[in-house]
Amino acid sequence: MQYKTEQGAQSEKAALDIRGLSLDYVMPDQNIHAVVDLNLVAKMGKITALVGESGSGKSTVALAVMGIQDKNAIISSGEIYLAGMDVLSIPKKDMRSYISNHAGIIFQDPIDSLNPLLTIGEQLMETILIHEKITKKQARAIALNQLLAVSLPQPEELMKKYPFMLSGGMCQRVMIAIASVFHPPLLIADEPTTALDVTVQAQILYQLDSMRKRDGTAILLITHDLGVVAEIADEVCIMKDGQIVERGTVDDIFYNPQNMYTRKLLAAAL
């Protein structure tokens, strides 16, 4: 294979393995070092939480993994191994399809993430047909199945609806259905429940957790909410100023934090 692939058994179970990533945003008067020599691993079948204050660079990491970073972003060093292959070493023309086959992402505002002009069915079908050379009928069957898999009732009816006709929680489920249609090894959820009611938050988190259990998906969960982290994460990475300052299991981080910043973050959440 001509692209850079992962060596060694240690990271075999890592859906995502970021090594020494540095990313700058180029601005007219200065460069913003948004990510600085960052290392991060998200293992299959685990929920890895990425936590840190606003502006610490969490979303920048997520967008870089998906290859959809802003135009003024420059990756100056590092490797992003996704399912064993360094996506940064893949030529641009093949990169998008490799990434979309191996990773999905959902964002904070599910209604904005959907196209307002297309029905739910059209959007799901479009995603499916871009990936697979199958008939419309087969794609429709997959779409209906996906909607059921994220616990959306009456999928036939739902397929005909437009995003504005659904609640925020339903839109987020549709986003999960779209992001997970090909069972990617990695799903990134960037503040997936911040815009939703508390009761709906729990359902969406449950949905992510069942994906992890069912498909062995690695979930990278970006959140401000340490309560959520304590409840469903396996591993936690604490991010500050573009770097991971501490990583560990939930127990390590909550009961035995080593870093001053982690302690401050925990104290502020009490």
Ligand SMILES: Nc1ncnc2c1ncn2[C@@H]1O[C@H](COP(=O)(O)OP(=O)(O)OP(=O)(O)O)[C@@H](O)[C@H]1O
């Ligand atoms: N396109 C851009 N051009 C310049 N600076 C940017 C750009 N996008 C983000 N930044 C800056 O990069 C830094 C990291 O931003 P990022 O959105 O990744 O942080 P975050 O941890 O996701 O924050 P939040 O919790 O508020 O979502 C911030 O200082 C932000 O202002």
Ligand code: NI
């Ligand atoms: Ni963000």
